[in-house]
Amino acid sequence: MYDYVTLELPEIVANNFPVDTTRQGIFGHSMGGHGALICALKNPGMYKSVSAFSPICNPIDCPWGKKAFSNYLGTDQKAWEEYDATHLVRKYKGPPLTLFIDQGKEDDFLKQLQLLPDRLLGAARENGVAVALRMQDGYDHSYFFIATFIEDHIKHHAQLL
16 A cells, blocks of 8 residues: 555556656545555655544554554564655654644543553654644544645645645
8 A cells, every 4th residue: 555655556547647746745544544644754755745534553552553563564663664654754854744633532442541641752753853732622533624624735735734
């Protein structure tokens, strides 16, 4: 999926639509939010904007991530770091990038310590990477949460692109 998003899809879009390939943004929700973060962090300068809803921020240290990574990447936990947004932001050396994240405070996955946005925020601060993390009262992991705040994300991308 990573190669599809970072290599194949941009080529398909560029070949079929009148776009400026130097101005790309990426966003996603949950595991897709994590994917958006790692795509931006692993490809400095490729994306001018990035945002996420309720991303899994530190999969190496949560039950979901450990299960997924062991199945997809094997047992070498050091190799997992190349697909963990918290580890990637800690060593990011690219052009300035603001990670724009919305997280519902009533998200059961947040409460179950599956998402760990505080770890991403801490690692980003250590490395001087800007993070706009908005903890939204009364919202969970649902479509309604995304529908409520998607306009803000579109405006974020429009401003940077």
